[in-house]
Amino acid sequence: MSIAAKDDVTVDADVLRDQVRDKYREVATNPHGEHHFHTGRYLAAHLGYDDVFVASLPDVAVESFAGVANPFSLRPLQEGERVVDVGSGAGFDSFVASHFVGPNGNVVGVDMTQEMLSKARSTAALLANATVEFREGLAERLPVEDGWADVVISNGVINLCADKRAVFAEIHRALRPGGWLQFADIANGNPVPASALNNVDLWTA
Template sequence: MGDLLVDPGVLRDEVRAKYREVATQPQGAFHFHTGRSLAERLDYPAETVDPLPEAVVESFAGVGNPFAPGPLGRGETVVDVGSGGGFDSVVAANQVGPEGRVVGVDMTEEMLDRARATVASLGLGHVEFRAGLAEDLPVPDDWADVVISNGVINLCADKAAVLQEIRRVLRPGGRLQFADIANGRPVPEEARRDIDLWTG
């Protein structure tokens, strides 16, 4: 584990348990916002979100809008790190069009099941979801034009490993567009060792 402050396996188990609930009970009470109201709070354009079926949007639990820096280009290849129920992957798919490709990667089987069912119902054949970790992406080297991520890197114990993986899968000249949580003030070490605070 080196100098990591929490055990990555234990942290993953806690995160999986929380997002399993979001996948299977999206209308449940959580300590964070979800669904359409969250997408509106995060300034996703109404014309992007309104046409999407409820199954696509209801388990959305991001922290920002990774498309705010700019839309993706037609035909681009995209990796969505921590794709959850597939909301951002579907948004990406609509931006890159059928000539593009989107690969969502998530570690929670219930989220993968939801995302796969969603893209099948929408007929988005250029989107697929793979089981995997942000620190070990099941994507070839130099494959992606763009990597997107929404509220996931902060939930990983080894952020350096995540960023190295993102760099590995990006083509030369590729870009990372992500939204995440950052703290501008020092956090006491005892708090950083408390897994409940990581997931809370």
């Protein structure tokens, strides 16, 4: 499937997803390898996550974190809220969310990379965290019912999706009326040449 972009530039969404999976499969299985972005505890500290809570997590819960900012800095989550984490990866932000919402809340992490899902699920079991559930799915087709979420969070994921209109439409569908979207991402305010938009490698570089 190709997605129409500005000036009729098209990006093959399936090829883009395959490249994103390849990159984040490596982050899941080799978190301390050479990546073009920071990961893990260093990154969490740099982005202002709570040091005490992050220190309480085992390495496996933090080492594959590869976000771009801190969506919780926009608004602290509330006790009992239901949260969807779009592109949850190995689960770091989902575990942070579960800390905020407590035992009466619920967190659903959604990811498309099997290695990330496996790591997130095994870490949730290790932590005996029954508040968090990880589901396989795409940002464009979230596996949650209409209006289920009080809050949707995402961290460095929407920029990797070709059809952003579809992503935001899904987020709107999943949120209850009056719900919150708290996302951190990368945006470019300058025109991007068609040759760059068409180059899938540049989307993940």
